[in-house]
Amino acid sequence: MTLVRTLPVLLATLLASHIASAADVNCHAGAYRLDDGALVDVAPVSEPNQLRWRLIDGRTGLLTADADGQWSSTLGWTGRPDGVRVRFGDCTSGRISFDGHNGSKLVFDIVPTTFQGNGVTLRGRLVLPQGSGPVPVTVAVHGSEHYSGVDRYHLQNLLPANGIGVFVYDKRGTGGSSGKYTQDFALLSDDAKAALDEARRLAGKRAGRMGFFGGSQGGWVAPLAASKASGVDFVAVGYGLAESPLAEDREQVMLDLRTAGYGDDVLSKAREVTDATGVIVATRGARGWEQMDVVRAKYGREPWWTAMKGEFTGLVAQHTRVELAKLQQEMELGTSWDYDPMPVLRSLSTPQLWMLGADDREAPPEETRKRLVALAGEGRPISAVVFPGTDHGIIEFDTDAQGERHSTRIADGYFRMQIEWIKTGRLAHAPYGNAQILATPKAPVAAR
Known part of the structure; x- marks a missing residue:
């Protein structure tokens, strides 16, 4: 990060x-x-x-x-x-x-398990600090990675060392879990809910506060899972977005062009391109091609055209429909491109902590910041924090003469903030490094 x-x-x-x-x-x-x-x-x-x-x-x-x-x-x-x-x-x-x-x-109490998600069998592991008393337990919700959470997630050691239980599992189609890898948020949130239920069952009397931590793509999945589950005390989100994956691509393209030195006139033209590519991707290629032909004819020879990258716009802009059709089977991951997280965030009564990277190029945070602050102002139980000078993963970086970023460390305060908030539901011991607290709930959330 x-x-x-x-x-x-x-x-x-x-x-x-x-x-x-x-x-x-x-x-x-x-x-x-x-x-x-x-x-x-x-x-x-x-x-x-x-x-x-x-x-x-x-x-x-x-x-x-x-x-x-x-x-x-x-x-x-x-x-x-x-x-x-x-x-x-x-x-x-x-x-x-x-x-x-x-x-x-350190030695922890570790319980391996398999459990049923939505039509799949998932491999999981509960890791608890040694002892007999209740502890908070968080379910680690996946980002977009393809690797095993059971084998790789470091939070299963870092958090138990600080008095918090962690349930990790392999998402469908990875590690020891069955099924096909997907980025379908409905399915992934069903699996995450099942993981929370399994964590609660295994923890038994040791289950204190129960909730989710989701990083990156998990920022869409974890709140959705919480809306489906009962007895959820918290949702923590790291470097996620409060807008759709289509909007993520659009914001990335705008950032690509600003970084390349282009102004608002070019950005407004590029918005026409992202509108077209968004329709193509969201409909799995069924619509949007005529619109794409129009913008390609208008702007395809302009110098900024090749500066567009984003999540998918650069790929679509640089290939023909026939070329993309050949790639479609490999590229199709079931992604919920047009998923709008706002109805869930607005209705969710579960306290949420959102931790954003101010200079995140993968998940540009500007619109998410505005939305979270507005939701908190409406009385939703949301705490929102931004870490200046950090990219995706809340990772600090230095920049070389060519403008390339080199990731140096995770921001000071990021782990300490998570630990305190999962345990208590409060951010009572600021400062957390140089983190800036943007919003907190109007009334403190009592620990269970």
Whole structure:
């Protein structure tokens, strides 16, 4: 989304016997408590022999193993060395040396499960802090990714280390779940509701506040799931949108053109293009082509035409109908392109926390900010927060001479805000880094 100097002789001897390999590095995933009281989360990534570490303040790096069990770290997602050196014990020891401090992996109460979604069998896992008392439990609702939530979601370690239970599951068509991958929000919200029901069943007497956390595309799915479920105490959304996926494409195109230096005159022309491409995509190619032919004839030779990208407009603009028809089977994911989230957001009585990235290029937040503030002003139970200088994922970045962004870390305060709000329903301990609170409910939401 954004330093070991010495090693005790005994630990160094133990660690030297461990040789990292693609087959075993994921055994090091987990949350570690260091000897200075700090917490470091270590999670799998898609590439072999790599892991990602995160601290509660948002600092993060990518770890890459070498043949003798040593790990090198690079800053955020930049690929630049950051000076952090890490070593792990063998897979059974649960030991780490990180930034000059030794630590041990925390142990959680973990219950694997399979459960029924809407016509599919889903693989899931409940992760609870050890103990017997009630704790808040959040269901992690997927974004648009195709990978296994059970295997990859780092919140299943970071949040339990901070007293919150997490239920993770593989969305349909991914990991150990059956069915076909889709971006149909109705189906995905049915599955998310089923996940909440399963989490509540497994947690039993330990279930305290229950709710959803949805990132990116999950910002459409999580509130919709909450509208279908009972006993939902909260919905947290990270870098989601309060407008349709069609509007997301339009806003991305406008941002593409502004970034390229074009003004309002070009943007108004590009709006004609996005109107046409939106009809084509929403109808799965059944309509919109005549309108597209008209705008292509008007503007197709203008220099800004190739600067349009967006979610799909650039693709449609650069291909003929015949070419796109050949790609349609591969591209068709059942996406709910014309889904309007506002009726759900306006009617939902469940408290919601929305966390936005001010400079999000993937989900431009301007209209969402206005809508959330307006909803809060209407008395809806919405808290809205924006993190300045962050892109999608609430990730900070630096920009090179060519204008390319390089993601350096997750914004300070982002994790702490989630933890406090899930536990209490309040944002009572600001500041959260440099986050700006845009709206809060008119009356505090009491914790259950």
